[in-house]
Amino acid sequence: MNLEELLYAETHEWVHVVEDNGEKIATVGISAFAVEQLTDLVFMELPQVGTAVEAGNEFGEVESVKAVSPLYSPVSGEIVETNLSLPDNLQTLGEDPYEAGWIIKIKLANEFDLSSLLDHESYQRQCAEEG
Amino acid sequence: MRNRQATKLIFELSQDGRRGAKMPTCDVPRQDVSSLLPAAALSASPPPLPEVAEPDVVRHFTNLSTLNMSVDTHFYPLGSCTMKYNSKRNERLAALPGFSDIHPYQPDETIQGLLQLLYELQEMLAEISGLPAVSLQPAAGAHGELTALMVAAAHFRELGEVRTKVLAPDSAHGTNPASARMAGFDFVTIKSNADGNVDLEDLQAKLDDEVAVFMITNPNTLGLFDCQVNEIANIIHAKGGLIYLDGANMNAILGIARPGDFGADMMHFNPHKTFSGPHGSGGPGAGPICVAEKLGDYLPLPVVTKHDACYRLDFDRAKSIGRVRSFFGNVGVLVRAYCYLRTHGAEGLQQVAENAVLNANYLLSQVKHMLPVPQGDRCMHEFIATASELKKKKGVTAMDLAKRLLDFGFHAPTVYFPLTIAECMMIEPTETESKETLDAFAETLFRITDETKECLQEAPHSTLISRPDEVQAARVPTLKWTPESVHVTDK
Numbered sequence: 002m003n004l005e006e007l008l009y010a011e012t013h014e015w016v017h018v019v020e021d022n023g024e025k026i027a028t029v030g031i032s033a034f035a036v037e038q039l040t041d042l043v044f045m046e047l048p049q050v051g052t053a054v055e056a057g058n059e060f061g062e063v064e065s066v067k068a069v070s071p072l073y074s075p076v077s078g079e080i081v082e083t084n085l086s087l088p089d090n091l092q093t094l095g096e097d098p099y100e101a102g103w104i105i106k107i108k109l110a111n112e113f114d115l116s117s118l119l120d121h122e123s124y125q126r127q128c129a130e131e132g
Numbered sequence: 133m134r135n136r137q138a139t140k141l142i143f144e145l146s147q148d149g150r151r152g153a154k155m156p157t158c159d160v161p162r163q164d165v166s167s168l169l170p171a172a173a174l175s176a177s178p179p180p181l182p183e184v185a186e187p188d189v190v191r192h193f194t195n196l197s198t199l200n201m202s203v204d205t206h207f208y209p210l211g212s213c214t215m216k217y218n219s220k221r222n223e224r225l226a227a228l229p230g231f232s233d234i235h236p237y238q239p240d241e242t243i244q245g246l247l248q249l250l251y252e253l254q255e256m257l258a259e260i261s262g263l264p265a266v267s268l269q270p271a272a273g274a275h276g277e278l279t280a281l282m283v284a285a286a287h288f289r290e291l292g293e294v295r296t297k298v299l300a301p302d303s304a305h306g307t308n309p310a311s312a313r314m315a316g317f318d319f320v321t322i323k324s325n326a327d328g329n330v331d332l333e334d335l336q337a338k339l340d341d342e343v344a345v346f347m348i349t350n351p352n353t354l355g356l357f358d359c360q361v362n363e364i365a366n367i368i369h370a371k372g373g374l375i376y377l378d379g380a381n382m383n384a385i386l387g388i389a390r391p392g393d394f395g396a397d398m399m400h401f402n403p404h405k406t407f408s409g410p411h412g413s414g415g416p417g418a419g420p421i422c423v424a425e426k427l428g429d430y431l432p433l434p435v436v437t438k439h440d441a442c443y444r445l446d447f448d449r450a451k452s453i454g455r456v457r458s459f460f461g462n463v464g465v466l467v468r469a470y471c472y473l474r475t476h477g478a479e480g481l482q483q484v485a486e487n488a489v490l491n492a493n494y495l496l497s498q499v500k501h502m503l504p505v506p507q508g509d510r511c512m513h514e515f516i517a518t519a520s521e522l523k524k525k526k527g528v529t530a531m532d533l534a535k536r537l538l539d540f541g542f543h544a545p546t547v548y549f550p551l552t553i554a555e556c557m558m559i560e561p562t563e564t565e566s567k568e569t570l571d572a573f574a575e576t577l578f579r580i581t582d583e584t585k586e587c588l589q590e591a592p593h594s595t596l597i598s599r600p601d602e603v604q605a606a607r608v609p610t611l612k613w614t615p616e617s618v619h620v621t622d623k
Contacts, residue, residue, distance in 0.1 A: 038554065040531075043606040066602040067548040068306075131554065 002099040008115060009124035010056075010075035013038075015099065016118060018109065025109040027076050031063070033098045034128045039065040042091040047083045047105065054080060054107060056117065061104070072104065077113045082106040139596055142192055143613050146182040153186065180615050199596060201543045203411075207569050209495075211514045211546035211558025212305070212353055214383050214405035221475065222408065222468040231467050236459035240444040246463070247443035251436040253470045257422050260481070261379075261399055262392025265428030267435060268420045269461045273380060274307040276400030276419030277347070279432060281315035282453045283423060284345050284374050284398065286430040290451070293372065295344035301330050303354055303550040305378060308347045317344060324552055328354040328507045330364060339371055349378035350394075351385065351512040353550045353558070355492065365395020374398060374427075382406045383562070384489055384513035387482035391422075398423045407469035416462040418469075432456040487563035488513040491570060495561050498574035502581045506553060514560035516553050522581060523555050528588050530555045533580055535599065536591035540576045 007015045013035035017028045036042075044064040054060050054074040061072040083105050087093060094102040119127065166174060184192075201208065208215040226232065230245050240247060254266040270276040281298065288295045298312035301322045309319040320338050323331040330348065346368045351357045358364075365375050377391040377399035383406050391399045400421045403409040409417065423431065433452050434445035445460065476484060489512055496505055496515045503517035519530040534544035534557065546558035561570055580588070592598055610617070 040548075041603045043603055064606070066606060068551055070551075 004099065005121045007099070007121060008075070008118035009121070009127075010073060010118060011127065012073040012075075014073060014075045016075045016115075017099075018115065026081065027078065027107045027109050028103050029075060029105050029107060030098055030103045031072065031094065032124070032128075034131075036094050036098050036102075039063065039067065039070060041066045042094060045088045045091060045104075047085070047088060048080055050080055050083060052080045054078060056113065074107065075118055076107055076115070077110040078107040079110075080105050081108045140192075141613055141617075142182045142184065142189070143180070143617075145184050145188050145192060148183060150183045150185055150188075152184070152189070201538070206541055206543050207561075207565060207573055208543040209545050209559045209561050209573065210543060211355075211516070211560040212380060212549065213411065213546065214380075214402070214513070214560060214562055215411065215543075216383070216405075216408050216562040217564040218408050218410045218468075219472065219475070222471040223410075225471045226464055226467040231463070241442075244443055246467075247436055247445070249470050250460070250463070250466060251438055251443050253420075253466055253473070254436060256470075256473050257401060257420055260382075260386065260390065261396075261401070261422035262390030263396065263399060263422035264392075264425050265423045265431055266420060267423075267431040268418065268466055269432045269434075269455075269457045270400065270419040270421060271457050271462055272417045273378075273400050273402040273405075273419040274311055275456065276421045277307055277311035277376070277378065278314050279419075279453070279456050280376055280398040280400065280421045280423065281311055281317065281345060282456075283421075283427050283430040283432075284376070285315060285317075286451065286453050287374075287427055288344055295342050295373070297340075297343045298345045298347060299335070299338060299343055300347040301349075301352070303328065303352050303552050304347060304349055305353065305380060308349075308378060312345075312347070322346075324354075328352065328356050328552070329358040329360060332360060332363070332367075335364065335367065339367065339373075341371060343368070343371060343373045345374045345376050345398075347376040347378055348396075349380055350391075351381040351514075353381075354507050354516050354553070355381075355511040355514040355558075355560075356507055357384070357389075357512055361394045369395070380405060381513060384485055386485040387478055388485050392424070398427060401469075403465050403469035407472040409465040409468045409472075416465070418462045418465045420466070434460070484563050485513075488561075491561040491563055491565055492559075494567070495559060495570050495574065498570065499559065499577060502578055503557065513562075514558060516550070516556045516558050518553055519555040519557065526585050528585055530557050532588040532591060533557065533577070536580050536583070536588050537576065538592040539594045540580075542573055542576060 002017065007017055009015050009032065013032050015030050015032050018025055042063060042065050046061045048060045054077065056074055056077045058074055059071040060074045063070055063072055084103050087102065087104060203215050203217055234243055234246065250268055254268060257266050258264050267279065270279045296318050297320050298317040299320045299322050300308040301324050303324050312319040322338060323334040325331040346364065348358065348361065348364065350361050368375055374397040375395050377396035379399045379401045382401060386406065398421060400419045402419060404411050404417045429449065429451040430453050433449060433455050434447045435449065436443060437446040473481070492511050492513050492515055496511050499517050503519055504521060505515055505517050507516060519528065519533055522528050530547045534547045537544050548556065549558060590598070
């Protein structure tokens with residue numbers, strides 16, 4: 002995955018959008034920065050396939066030894082797939098957050114505007130400020 | 133002292149047939165238990181109890197107790213928890229038979245002394261909070277939050293208003309959202325601004341007619357007094373909502389500022405923090421709540437009332453939300469709180485707050501050169517330092533520092549709370565610590581920040597168990613011994 006192609010939410014989720022048969026499918030995960038901040042992960046709760054999500058709203062949560070943190074959807078649409086093996090292999094998020102560590106796939110709502118998300122450079126800037 | 137025995141479970145010390153005492157042969161004829169009880173009531177096998185001699189038991193538990201850190205043995209600057217010294221005087225008084233040997237079903241006339249104490253405690257809490265109606269029933273601070281939110285819900289139900297939301301800032305204790313959800317509300321987080329206070333713009337944006345309660349901790353979990361609190365109260369009140377004050381940090385403003393005067397409609401006290409009740413081991417806690425007059429009718433049952441010179445438990449309250457706790461709550465810690473309040477008096481309480489704030493500011497001035505304090509040079513009763521720079525510089529985290537402090541005989545500060553500050557340590561010295569103790573802590577922290585990454589990442593070095601596997605402990609907790617259990621060190 003070329004990280005520079007990814008878009009990001011301020012809440013540290015990444016999005017990778019591909020067109021498939023005229024439908025836009027967004028793969029969503031959390032950034033390496035977020036995983037590092039969360040420290041050792043303990044649990045993850047995934048949503049049901051078919052759930053409608055709206056940008057900025059919670060779609061699941063991840064629990065670390067530090068705290069429970071909500072996962073926010075960076076885009077609006079319908080969840081079409083979840084990474085079912087992830088909750089039992091949370092170390093994947095640390096090892097490979099942008100490929101094997103993907104969390105959900107969302108069929109984008111037609112009207113959803115990706116320009117509301119941060120590009121790689123802006124997101125890096127945000128992390129530098131927070132870090 | 134390194135006592136390996138103390139890490140074994142009492143069950144692992146068990147030897148078949150070993151007994152604490154051997155009694156002389158019984159001169160009463162022995163009857164088989166199966167002739168006394170119906171078969172259905174009999175267990176197939178005896179329970180797996182540990183078989184140990186009396187010295188085994190005493191050594192086991194005494195040794196275990198020495199592995200713990202406590203306010204009686206160590207400086208304990210655990211932020212937000214207000215680990216002040218628990219005066220032994222309070223223990224002596226709470227153990228008086230008139231308090232400790234009574235039965236909850238005794239008639240009111242036979243427990244007038246206790247009821248008078250509880251009534252006076254209600255009055256004192258009303259005075260300190262500036263909120264006149266008090267319930268001593270809730271069994272903990274979080275239970276106080278829940279109870280107060282149920283009181284708020286009853287109030288809005290009577291008004292015929294449909295209010296579904298509870299708001300609180302992102303620096304709030306996790307109990308706030310939990311209490312809101314348990315009381316049937318939706319929870320909405322309000323952002324903090326760069327100063328660590330409530331972001332008024334975000335509050336305005338999320339405020340509507342459906343907001344029932346805004347929960348605020350003031351001083352907040354960053355150790356700051358949010359001076360906008362009056363303005364926030366005005367904004368919420370103008371929309372018909374109520375203000376709940378999370379009283380976790382009351383130690384900083386005792387006798388100086390009253391929540392009822394700065395806009396709160398409801399609040400709880402944590403007697404184990406603010407009024408020096410023991411944190412555990414002295415019996416269960418309490419979370420008394422104080423509410424504005426208009427909410428008083430909804431308080432849980434019973435309330436202590438006074439008629440002429442007679443005190444009684446009043447159950448005749450038609451609008452009450454009912455019981456939230458059996459009998460009369462956890463009286464033991466309330467008796468200790470009463471003793472604490474009477475020992476200090478009004479002036480003494482003010483001094484408690486002043487010294488708590490002075491100690492925290494002194495320690496802040498000693499620590500900030502090593503670990504930056506993002507919220508500036510002044511604090512209330514606690515402050516937040518961050519190890520972010522240290523982490524960037526040499527890969528050492530707040531957790532590593534906290535663990536290493538144990539080696540030097542200091543309990544660790546709270547780490548990684550509030551979540552709004554990266555790599556944070558929340559340090560609360562309380563008023564009962566001397567300058568010498570604070571200096572020793574600061575010097576130790578200075579020494580530690582200079583140590584190697586390897587030394588810090590492997591700390592603590594002097595405790596029997598260094599770093600437990602927190603992930604495994606959370607994912608696969610082994611909470612119960614069974615005969616099949618295998619001790620970790622035996623694997």
